[in-house]
Amino acid sequence: MWITNNLRIIIQATLIFTVYSCTVNHMTESSLKQDIINTEKAFEKMANEEGIAEAFYYYADTNAVIQRNNQLIKGKSNIYHLIKTNEIYYQATLKWAPDFVDVSTDGTLAYTYGNYIFEYYDKDSIRQTSTGIFHTVWKRQEDNSWKFVWD
Numbered sequence: 001m002w003i004t005n006n007l008r009i010i011i012q013a014t015l016i017f018t019v020y021s022c023t024v025n026h027m028t029e030s031s032l033k034q035d036i037i038n039t040e041k042a043f044e045k046m047a048n049e050e051g052i053a054e055a056f057y058y059y060a061d062t063n064a065v066i067q068r069n070n071q072l073i074k075g076k077s078n079i080y081h082l083i084k085t086n087e088i089y090y091q092a093t094l095k096w097a098p099d100f101v102d103v104s105t106d107g108t109l110a111y112t113y114g115n116y117i118f119e120y121y122d123k124d125s126i127r128q129t130s131t132g133i134f135h136t137v138w139k140r141q142e143d144n145s146w147k148f149v150w151d
Contacts, residue, residue, distance in 0.1 A: 032110065043055055046059075048095075052092060056079050059147055061149045063076075064148055064151070065150055109140070111138065113136070115133060118132075135150075
């Protein structure tokens with residue numbers, strides 16, 4: 001009888017713990033995804049209010065990489081320099097929002113993708129629009145903020 005009662009308690013406790021763990025993990029995954037969405041929104045807002053170069057510098061991991069004109073630009077300082085010194089980014093606007101977000105099981109990496117709209121003035125001062133698909137890989141920092149490692 002003692003074994004049966006203890007076994008029943010152990011089984012019940014295990015079930016409760018399992019259900020609780022699944023719920024906590026789901027909530028954590030959901031909240032991490034929301035963190036990424038909020039980070040994307042703040043990144044876009046900063047790009048349009050303070051400048052694209054400043055936003056990319058702020059949200060880039062130290063070792064971030066971007067691909068532009070079929071070249072890899074490595075490191076947040078090089079990314080900043082590329083954007084800051086390129087006339088195409090003067091008076092440009094960049095709009096985007098992720099259509100999809102996923103987060104690694106341990107909550108340290110995430111990725112997003114979606115559509116972007118880049119509007120800029122060409123060399124003849126004519127407003128141009130470029131659209132496309134972005135893909136960003138995010139890395140969680142020690143302070144729990146997110147910085148991109150690939151864009």
